Amino acid sequence: xxxxxxxxxxxxxxxxxxxTGQFAHAFLFTGPPHTGKMTLARNLAQAxxxxxxxxxxxxxxxxxxxxxxxxxxxxxLQLNLEDRKKVITIEQVENMQSxxxxxxxxxxxxxxxxxxxxxxxHDAANRLLKTLEEPMPQVVIILVTSRESDLLPTVISRCQxxxxxxxxxxxxxEILADKYGAPPEDAALLSRLSRGRLGWAISxxxxxxxxxxxxxxxxxxxxxxSASITKRLSYASDLASRFGKSRxxxxxxxELWLRWWNDLLLVSAGNAxxxxxxxxxxxxxxxxxxxxxxxxxxxxxDLQEAGRQLExxxxxxxxxxxxxxxxx
Amino acid sequence: xxxxxxxxxxxxALGIVGRAVASRTTLPITNNVLIATEDSKLKLSxxxxxxxxxxxxGTVVEEEGAITVPARLLNEFVSSLPSGRIDLKLTDHSLHLxxxxxxANISGxxxxxxxxxxxxxxxxxxxxxxxxxxxxxxxxxxxxxxEDTRPVLTGVSAELEGDTMTMAAADGFRLAIHKAPLATPxxxxxxxxIPGRSLTELGRLLAEQEEPVLIAVxxxxxxxLFRLNDVTIGETKARVELVSQLLQGTFPNYRQLIPQTYxxxxxxxxxxxxxxxxxxxxxxxxxxxxxxxxVMTGAQDQPGKISISARSEQIGDNVGEIxxxxxxxxxxxxxxxxxxxxxxxxxxxxxxxxxxTTPSSPGVIHPIGSERYMHIIMPMFVQW
Numbered sequence: 194x195x196x197x198x199x200x201x202x203x204x205x206x207x208x209x210x211x212x213t214g215q216f217a218h219a220f221l222f223t224g225p226p227h228t229g230k231m232t233l234a235r236n237l238a239q240a241x242x243x244x245x246x247x248x249x250x251x252x253x254x255x256x257x258x259x260x261x262x263x264x265x266x267x268x269x270l271q272l273n274l275e276d277r278k279k280v281i282t283i284e285q286v287e288n289m290q291s292x293x294x295x296x297x298x299x300x301x302x303x304x305x306x307x308x309x310x311x312x313x314x315h316d317a318a319n320r321l322l323k324t325l326e327e328p329m330p331q332v333v334i335i336l337v338t339s340r341e342s343d344l345l346p347t348v349i350s351r352c353q354x355x356x357x358x359x360x361x362x363x364x365x366x367e368i369l370a371d372k373y374g375a376p377p378e379d380a381a382l383l384s385r386l387s388r389g390r391l392g393w394a395i396s397x398x399x400x401x402x403x404x405x406x407x408x409x410x411x412x413x414x415x416x417x418x419s420a421s422i423t424k425r426l427s428y429a430s431d432l433a434s435r436f437g438k439s440r441x442x443x444x445x446x447x448e449l450w451l452r453w454w455n456d457l458l459l460v461s462a463g464n465a466x467x468x469x470x471x472x473x474x475x476x477x478x479x480x481x482x483x484x485x486x487x488x489x490x491x492x493x494x495d496l497q498e499a500g501r502q503l504e505x506x507x508x509x510x511x512x513x514x515x516x517x518x519x520x521x
Numbered sequence: 522x523x524x525x526x527x528x529x530x531x532x533x534a535l536g537i538v539g540r541a542v543a544s545r546t547t548l549p550i551t552n553n554v555l556i557a558t559e560d561s562k563l564k565l566s567x568x569x570x571x572x573x574x575x576x577x578x579g580t581v582v583e584e585e586g587a588i589t590v591p592a593r594l595l596n597e598f599v600s601s602l603p604s605g606r607i608d609l610k611l612t613d614h615s616l617h618l619x620x621x622x623x624x625a626n627i628s629g630x631x632x633x634x635x636x637x638x639x640x641x642x643x644x645x646x647x648x649x650x651x652x653x654x655x656x657x658x659x660x661x662x663x664x665x666x667x668e669d670t671r672p673v674l675t676g677v678s679a680e681l682e683g684d685t686m687t688m689a690a691a692d693g694f695r696l697a698i699h700k701a702p703l704a705t706p707x708x709x710x711x712x713x714x715i716p717g718r719s720l721t722e723l724g725r726l727l728a729e730q731e732e733p734v735l736i737a738v739x740x741x742x743x744x745x746l747f748r749l750n751d752v753t754i755g756e757t758k759a760r761v762e763l764v765s766q767l768l769q770g771t772f773p774n775y776r777q778l779i780p781q782t783y784x785x786x787x788x789x790x791x792x793x794x795x796x797x798x799x800x801x802x803x804x805x806x807x808x809x810x811x812x813x814x815x816v817m818t819g820a821q822d823q824p825g826k827i828s829i830s831a832r833s834e835q836i837g838d839n840v841g842e843i844x845x846x847x848x849x850x851x852x853x854x855x856x857x858x859x860x861x862x863x864x865x866x867x868x869x870x871x872x873x874x875x876x877x878t879t880p881s882s883p884g885v886i887h888p889i890g891s892e893r894y895m896h897i898i899m900p901m902f903v904q905w
Contacts, residue, residue: 254633263548265548265570265636268547291672294672294673295570295571295769296741296744296767298570299636299637329769330769
């Protein structure tokens with residue numbers, strides 16, 4: 194049983210490859226975060242080493258140990274958090290290569306999964322090229338990334354590329370309600386907020402703190418709309434200092450704002466049925482009354498521009514202050 | 522599990538399997554040693570996923586069971602205990618040890634999660650005398666490459682055919698070939714590449730054996746097993762098995778590198794040659810290790826000699842001479858000094874022969890009085 198839900202195309206391809214025994218020696222699983230890439234990678238590692246007829250069976254000792262990260266032939270390479278390195282280092286790749294020169298310890302294939310392959314340092318990626326091109330038989334390499342554009346083209350061209358796109362909102366809603374027993378209003382809200390990333394929706398369903406964080410961020414946003422300039426600026430500098438610690442958090446906040454302004458635009462244009470923030474319909478309707486469509490499109494464009502500038506390492510405090518000043 | 526054994530036995534057994542415990546690993550459980558009862562013996566296993574060593578030794582088993590505990594911790598603890606009886610008892614997920622007036626609890630991990638020690642089976646088996654195997658390993662394994670750029674060169678090629686085992690190792694600059702006799706003729710030809718590290722560990726284990734070592738290879742040729750039946754642990758003989766993963770790939774065809782002829786052959790004392798090379802190597806350190814050898818024929822009834830020199834622009838130079846029986850013409854050749862000292866250090870015969878042709882073709886070193894060993898070194902190009 195493949196455990197990835199939704200991604201029929203990718204799953205079918207993997208299933209067929211495993212059944213016929215004809216598969217690439219290197220895969221690239223690419224798609225936005227939380228779309229099931231790592232699940233599929235682990236599943237593939239299980240299927241390659243599973244002894245039963247219906248591979249992967251998820252039940253045999255081999256499958257269970259792959260799932261628990263205890264299988265000697267399946268190795269997940271990721272950022273080394275102890276070393277506080279920001280890249281996957283050349284040493285990690287070299288260790289992996291010497292490991293790959295030996296036959297599988299107990300299973301049929303050695304599987305190396307690079308979680309966040311985009312974090313491979315330039316040198317490490319180059320060192321990997323030879324192995325990616327012609328690894329030893331019985332070695333399968335899976336690169337997993339949500340930022341394909343950060344990978345070297347020479348790496349991408351050596352792998353079979355498997356796209357794992359976000360699912361349609363309706364599909365996510367259906368899966369949440371049917372398979373995870375989510376109440377209809379939760380299923381509707383989470384599927385929209387997830388933007389098709391099923392993994393995110395499921396974790397938000399199981400972990401309420403994600404939604405609570407979102408509520409408090411919406412609260413901040415509503416407060417800033419009516420706040421004085423000094424308050425806005427102090428919020429901007431607060432965000433900038435958080436950006437130094439965790440880019441992801443600020444990216445998430447900006448993403449939330451983007452959805453919010455987009456919803457406002459939808460409401461003003463009379464498409465209120467397509468909004469994402471279903472639980473704030475009345476606030477959206479109220480705010481939309483005081484804003485014109487050109488104002489909203491400008492706000493959206495400012496947000497996108499700010500996001501681009503942050504990506505390009507412009508001083509975060511300046512970017513965020515400009516954004517807060519221009520916010521209608 | 523409830524067993525008791527002697528501290529010195531447990532300590533020795535832990536020392537044996539401890540060599541296979543992983544040091545830097547992606548699988549934390551491989552830092553542990555597996556302790557289990559089997560056929561009223563205590564079984565200890567450790568693996569780093571490349572080498573696995575298992576040791577069975579006699580104990581009093583009262584209750585069966587299995588657990589894994591951190592190897593280094595257990596080893597340090599047991600070696601610090603006074604000699605005498607140790608009682609081991611399994612409680613939930615920890616191992617309780619009692620010895621004299623010391624008690625300890627070591628928390629462990631489930632034995633089921635321990636990577637299974639590969640089963641090799643008795644498909645292809647071979648036997649070799651331990652001292653022959655040890656000599657072969659000693660004379661070959663140092664020539665393996667240490668870098669991983671070509672994984673097969675980090676291993677030793679072993680060919681078992683008829684009544685000989687040929688081991689060869691090469692790192693691109695030197696080639697060591699050893700032919701050892703098998704204790705019983707091989708039924709089927711076997712060619713494998715064994716990681717150098719595994720053989721080094723095996724060599725350490727082979728110190729006191731008398732019975733032949735059994736070699737078995739899995740049908741898929743992915744693992745090789747060495748079984749030692751009489752490792753001394755305390756008063757008893759214990760069984761120790763070392764299983765190594767085999768390197769996959771083809772070993773370069775080294776036979777075509779063996780020079781067929783020579784124009785100069787010099788026979789010299791191994792120890793004199795070694796000492797003179799070591800002396801020269803001191804001066805060679807700065808000059809990328811270059812040691813120059815000049816073989817000179819003796820004038821009429823006089824023995825010939827080899828002059829061994831090194832020089833460095835900054836430090837200075839030295840010249841040493843040793844007597845040699847020279848056949849053929851005078852010659853000059855330069856080697857990396859370390860390669861010469863490495864090979865002379867593992868030859869036990871009194872005399873060696875150095876065979877050369879031109880300064881740019883490889884030199885061959887043989888022991889005199891043994892046909893088993895041959896060592897080939899690539900020369901270095903120097904301005905004479």
